[in-house]
Amino acid sequence: MTLQQLQYFLAAIEHGTFSAAADALYLAQPSLSEQVRRLEAELGVALFVRAGRRLVLTEAGRTLRPEAERTLAAAARAAESVADVRELRAGTATFGTFGDAPPWLIGNIAAAFRRRHPDVRLRVVGLNSSEVADEVREGRIEAGLVVLPIDDAGLDVRPAMEDELVYVSADPARVARPVAIEQLAEVPLILYDARWGWEDPTRRALFQRAQRAGVRLEAAIEVEEVSNALDLAARGLGDTVISASISLRRGALPSALGYASFDEPLNETFAFIARRDAPVSPATRELIALAERQLADMQERREAARVENARRRSTS
Incomplete structure (x- = not known):
């Protein structure tokens, strides 16, 4: 599981389709959907089902969502924590x-x-x-x-x-x-x-x-x-x-x-x-x-x- 895969998973939730999520992230749609499929394969569960043209979260997807949000937020805080050192404002x-x-x-x-x-x-x-x-x-x-x-x-x-x-x-x-x-x-x-x-x-x-x-x-x-x-x-x-x-x-x-x-x-x-x-x-x-x-x-x-x-x- 990677931060990139979690980012793509949350983008798909936000935009409702892999195509819209890929457009928002300036990616090719196959690249984004392939990473989500790899995430599902690693977890051993489906995260989405299709309802017409839109993606709908499964029970596993709903369970993963808050954890993915917390993980990405923690990663962002970790990066920000060293920003002062990187920019010579502390350290x-x-x-x-x-x-x-x-x-x-x-x-x-x-x-x-x-x-x-x-x-x-x-x-x-x-x-x-x-x-x-x-x-x-x-x-x-x-x-x-x-x-x-x-x-x-x-x-x-x-x-x-x-x-x-x-x-x-x-x-x-x-x-x-x-x-x-x-x-x-x-x-x-x-x-x-x-x-x-x-x-x-x-x-x-x-x-x-x-x-x-x-x-x-x-x-x-x-x-x-x-x-x-x-x-x-x-x-x-x-x-x-x-x-x-x-x-x-x-x-x-x-x-x-x-x-x-x-x-x-x-x-x-x-x-x-x-x-x-x-x-x-x-x-x-x-x-x-x-x-x-x-x-x-x-x-x-x-x-x-x-x-x-x-x-x-x-x-x-």
């Missing part, structure tokens, strides 16, 4: 981000979303990229922005942009020129995402570069937050490595610190992830679109800052 947009996503990025995304959709709740969860991948895979978060590499089992992964990793130090001599990975093995190193250690994507990029160079990196200090790593570096307790999108953003880097690229540029990739073959709600799709625009803006600003930085060094 919750859920999104995960890598833990060191800069506050201005999250703030810009959240502000733009709330201006457009003030009645939709917003839930942005900051985690390590590996945790974001697990949460999306398990269905607890609809989508996320991560730093690659991650375990992509069961996930759709769509790279969004690359960001350069830069070396940060309070010692001007250490950032006066591009840095070799070997330098990191010779200084006290401050690393964040302590709980994930070398499973963190940024650390993995450093580890792979160091391994190819035949050197071993060890953290002198480990903390959870990028802001803590920068504070400790500004105190002269060691050097750290962060993404250029953070260090080149005006005001994000403490005045005591400088930065330099690696002699062979070292990049990390940002990517959007969602559960494979699972629909994403309209609200979360809108959130992803806003995040994409913010990343594009971030990349443009980064490139402009890089050009300006190179100009200043060439004239100094």
Whole structure:
């Protein structure tokens, strides 16, 4: 039994003939009458008898009628119940981000979303990229922005942009020129995402570069937050490595610190992830679109800052 069959059954009652019902629904008469016959076959009873040119309900048809009306009404209410979510008038947009996503990025995304959709709740969860991948895979978060590499089992992964990793130090001599990975093995190193250690994507990029160079990196200090790593570096307790999108953003880097690229540029990739073959709600799709625009803006600003930085060094 289908909703379509019940709709055709009620239309036949309303219009008195299969032909009139089919005309009202813009259908071919054989299509409508065939579906009613299939409904009768499934139920094992006749629903109509003919009285002249008109259809008359049997006892079974009269019994089915109120149930069919209630069923179609319930289906209509079910569709209407999600209309607010579909049209972004209600619901919750859920999104995960890598833990060191800069506050201005999250703030810009959240502000733009709330201006457009003030009645939709917003839930942005900051985690390590590996945790974001697990949460999306398990269905607890609809989508996320991560730093690659991650375990992509069961996930759709769509790279969004690359960001350069830069070396940060309070010692001007250490950032006066591009840095070799070997330098990191010779200084006290401050690393964040302590709980994930070398499973963190940024650390993995450093580890792979160091391994190819035949050197071993060890953290002198480990903390959870990028802001803590920068504070400790500004105190002269060691050097750290962060993404250029953070260090080149005006005001994000403490005045005591400088930065330099690696002699062979070292990049990390940002990517959007969602559960494979699972629909994403309209609200979360809108959130992803806003995040994409913010990343594009971030990349443009980064490139402009890089050009300006190179100009200043060439004239100094």
